[in-house]
Amino acid sequence: MRLNPKITEKIAFAFLFLSTLVIVVPVILITIELLKNGMSVMSWKFLTESPRMGMRAGGIFPAIVGTVYLIVLTILFALPVGILAAIYLSEYARDHWLSKIIDVAIVNLAGVPSVVYGLFGLGIFVTFLNFGTSIVAGALTLSIMSLPVIITSSREALGTIPESFRESSLALGATRWQTIRRIVIPNALPGIITGAILALSRAAGETAPILFTVAAFYLPHLPKTIFDQCMALPYHLYVLATQVPNVKAGVEYGTALVLVAMILILNLMAGAIRSHFRKKKQW
Amino acid sequence: MSETKLQIQNLSLYYGTHQVLKNICLDVLSHEILGIIGPASSGKTSLLRALNRLNDDVPKFRKEGEVLLEGENIYTDLPVWMVRKRIGMIFALPTPLPLSIYENVAYGPRVHGMNQKKILDKIVEETLQSAFLWDEVKDRLDHPAMRLSGGQQQRLCIARTLAVQPEVILYDEPCSGLDPISTAKVEEAMTMLKSRYTQILVTNNTKQAARVSDRTAFFLMGEMVEINKTEKIFTIPQDKRTEDYVSGRFG
Amino acid sequence: MEVKFSRPAHHRWIEFAVEKAIFGAGIISIIFVALIFLFLLKEGLVLFRHYPFTNFFFGIQWSPISEPPRLGIVPLILGSLAVTLGAVVMAVPLGVCAAIYIAEIAPGWLKDILKGTVEFLAAIPSIVLGFIGLVTLVPMVKNIFHIPTGLTAFSGSIMLAFMAMPTIVSMMEDSLRAVPRAYREGALALGATRWQTIYRVLIPAASSGILAAVMLGIGRVIGETMAVMMITGNSARLPTTLLEPVRTMTATIAAEMGEAVQGSTHYSSLFAIGIVLFIITFLINLTASAFIKRRK
Structure with a gap:
């Protein structure tokens, strides 16, 4: 039997819509769950106090501080190298054989599992360079993981600058x-920053790369130098969820909520920069 | 005759294996406007780009022969930025930089190390006047250059080129995107600039060459077929191909 | 008006340094891929000195x-x-x-x-x-x-x-x-x-x-x-x-x-x-x- 094409279309569209719901609804449920349970413990104290009673109570301040340290150091390491490499690829070596190799390298770096970056960080920064389990080892590991993303997005941003600007100059x-410096970068900067923030927000939420390079199970005090260990939100959540028995669900949800909120703020910043400059763009 | 400004000696240009310019010998005289006409892909634009050394970064570009600017070889005796400062170029489509009107003109002097505001102000005013743009923009120098009309943008590009005090100005079909009135203004500016600059005008519009240039060269398929006083090219061309082209039989 | 432009000498040095830095950054990204792989190899291949290759890849325990x-x-x-x-x-x-x-x-x-x-x-x-x-x-x-x-x-x-x-x-x-x-x-x-x-x-x-x-x-x-x-x-x-x-x-x-x-x-x-x-x-x-x- 042949169905009327109009009816087939209706059925097909309904099916596609259902598939979309299967993806979207859980996201909404997760968000509600996170908010509902996370807000129950949320307070100024939760954000500014150290964990107490074997991390079953108290706040998550050291983990927040640790994650912020990691993000800041990762920016410092990854951003300059990433942007310079992108400039090299898009402005200096467009059809060079070297840039083709770098291309392949970047594509593959981007696909390497984060836990493999963790292994690499452990092997090279912690052991070989003897930084020990430390903030600097973790941040370097996260930087290398973020590099391909930063390079790719910066390159795209540089690629949107019309060739005529370069030739006129x-x-x-x-x-x-x-x-x-005077023409290309100022005009590509919004795109570069947007991409960099997104790469960092990814790095901020990663657990596997910091697992053996920086993360401390529990530290009663804040790190003093970048060669100290520190706590970090993703790892703290992992510890709470799997290693510590009888944790109140609220503490876990609260930690997850703070982490998601931090990442969301970074993402919103990137989005705001993008749309602000898109409006101002003259060409 | 006046003295020679640019000597182009046996110049051949290649993109990969494709030869775009074949053994060109051509002297450009001081303070003349040299028109270069010819159909598409006759090598006119490639010649201009070679004179400004814009082909330097094009992969697989190769040249044979030499170009001398007042006796100095622009490929070996002078640094590339010096060549581009002394031999300025105006592109087919107006290409203002994404800066204000003022900063567009001041851009050249700035990159050449000029930072004194007073001098920059003066350069901006004088060059905009030379390009017949001053009266139209003097009250909004801080506006983005992108908001000017096409004709204004092209005159801004001329002013911008004048600001670095070139000796030679290359025009690559400067009016191809402009309406007749804007075209007339650009041509007027070119004529006024004759006293100070040597100018080379590549154009698809044979009438434009007839209007503004002192001498005209006809290019075809990478070869220079003929060069002569403009009125001679257009009245008694020596070569059959030139005659066919200027009389509109092809191209 | 005739103005003499003079490019300050340090321009050339800055240009030189910056281009080298940019080139270096490009190279670093290749080096890291090579390094990651080499490091994994170095630390991983040691295993096969003490442990048979086949037991690793085909062992079921x-x-x-x-x-x-x-x-x-x-x-x-x-x-x-x-x-x-x-x-x-x-x-x-x-x-x-x-x-x-x-x-x-x-x-x-x-x-x-x-x-x-x-x-x-x-x-x-x-x-x-x-x-x-x-x-x-x-x-x-x-x-x-x-x-x-x-x-x-x-x-x-x-x-x-x-x-x-x-x-x-x-x-x-x-x-x-x-x-x-x-x-x-x-x-x-x-x-x-x-x-x-x-x-x-x-x-x-x-x-x-x-x-x-x-x-x-x-x-x-x-x-x-x-x-x-x-x-x-x-x-x-x-x-x-x-x-x-x-x-x-x-x-x-x-x-x-x-x-x-x-x-x-x-x-x-x-x-x-x-x-x-x-x-x-x-x-x-x-x-x-x-x-x-x-x-x-």
């Missing part, structure tokens, strides 16, 4: 670097 | 702390495989359907909401999803199938399918958007319904993009660590059904690296697993980028 006698 | 240690990774590979296959079977059809709905059918306002939701899902860290899965999904699976524990390959598959969704949906959407308008309009102009256009024109035209999306989805799933470790039960036995606890390669590394004594056989065996993972994801990514290139 060069034709006036500006050198390549002057052209890049 | 993983018990690193028994005496002597048995380091066969077959159960781990099967664990990864079971979880990945399960996830792919669920994620691909769902993701493809959802992407089609979002890209082609949903009205503007709904499209924004749906895309925003999927992007939000992509932003949630895997540890959070793992935790939520642990407290909600795991008991659910346990009750539905009446099994002693909900920590199973199946639960892991569901969670991973969910986590792979943003990758699949957004890649798919890109591919659909890359199909020229003319195809769509041509089909509609011939009197095809929208569904016929999608089914007969868009999907075939976007097929290599769809394959790329699937490959990247698999890459995402196979490399996932924390959520799998929390949900799949972490038991390194040969799985017989999806409703049993398993342990993936990634989870093994994450769970045991903390206890492994540096330089021990156990330690190097974990790096050897890292090598296997690296090679697998390398191949998956190469395939995916080949599909993406073909799309263009």
Whole structure:
């Protein structure tokens, strides 16, 4: 029997809509769950106090501080190298054989499982360079993990700058670097920043790379130097959920909520920058 | 005759294995406007890009022969930025930088190390006047250049090129995107600039070459077929191909 | 007015230094890939000095702390495989359907909401999803199938399918958007319904993009660590059904690296697993980028 095409279409669309719901509804449920249970413990104290009673009570302040340290250091390490590498690829070596190798390298770096980055960080930073389990080892590991993402998005941003801008500038006698600094970078900056923030928000939530490079199970005090260990939100949540018996669900949800909120704020910042500059764009 | 500004000696250009310019020998005289006409892909634009050394970064580009600017080889004796400062270029489509009107003009002097505000102000005013744009924009120098009309943008590009005090100005079909009135203004500016600059005008519009240039060269398939006083090219061309082209039989 | 421009001499030095720095940064990114692989090799290959190659790859028992240690990774590979296959079977059809709905059918306002939701899902860290899965999904699976524990390959598959969704949906959407308008309009102009256009024109035209999306989805799933470790039960036995606890390669590394004594056989065996993972994801990514290139 052949169905009327109109009816087939209705059935097909309904089916596609259902598939979409299967994905979207759980996201909404998760969000509600997180908010409902997380808000129950949320308080100024929760955010600013150290954990107490074997982490079953108290706050998560050291973990927040640790995650912030990690993000900041990761920015410091990954951003300059990532942006410079993107500039090299998009402004200096477009059709160079080297840039093709780097291309392949970046694609593959982006796909390497985060736990493998963790192994690498352990092998090279913790052991070989003898940084020990420390903030600096963790941040370097996260930086290397973020590099491919930062390079790719920066390259895309640089690629949107019309070739005519570069040629006009060069034709006036500006050198390549002057052209890049005065024309290309200022116009590509919003895109570069957006991409970088997104890469960092990814890094902030990662657990596997910091598992053996930085994370401390529990530290009663804050780290003093970047060669100390620190607590971090994702790892803290892991510990609470799997290693500590009889934790009140609220504490776990609260930790998860703070982590998600931090990442969401980073994402919203990136989105705001993007739409702000899209409006201002002249070309 | 006046003295020679640019000597192009046996210049051949290649993109990969494709030869776009074949053994060109051409002297450009001081303070003349040299028109270069010819159908598409005759190598006109490639010649201009070679004079501004814009092909330097094009992969697989290769050149044979030499170009001398007042006796100095622009490929070996001068740094590239110096060549581009002394030989400025105006593109087919107006290409203002994403900066204000003022900063567009001041851009060139700035990259060449000029930071004094007073001098920059003066350069901006003088060059905008030379390009016949000053009166139209003097009250809104801080506006983005992108908001100007096409004709204004092209005159801004001329002013921007003048600001670095070039000796030679190359025009690559500067009016191809402009309406007749804007075209007339650009041509007027070119004529006024004759006293100070040597100018080379590549154009698809043979009438434009007839209007503004002193001498005209006809290019075809990468070869220079003929060069002569403009009125001679258009009245008694020596080569059959030139005659066919200027009389509109092809191209 | 004649003005003399003079480029300050330091311009040339700055230019020189900056270009070298830029070039260096480009090189560093290659070096890191090489370094990652070399380091894994260096630490991992040591294993085969004390431990036979075949026992590692074909051994069916993983018990690193028994005496002597048995380091066969077959159960781990099967664990990864079971979880990945399960996830792919669920994620691909769902993701493809959802992407089609979002890209082609949903009205503007709904499209924004749906895309925003999927992007939000992509932003949630895997540890959070793992935790939520642990407290909600795991008991659910346990009750539905009446099994002693909900920590199973199946639960892991569901969670991973969910986590792979943003990758699949957004890649798919890109591919659909890359199909020229003319195809769509041509089909509609011939009197095809929208569904016929999608089914007969868009999907075939976007097929290599769809394959790329699937490959990247698999890459995402196979490399996932924390959520799998929390949900799949972490038991390194040969799985017989999806409703049993398993342990993936990634989870093994994450769970045991903390206890492994540096330089021990156990330690190097974990790096050897890292090598296997690296090679697998390398191949998956190469395939995916080949599909993406073909799309263009």
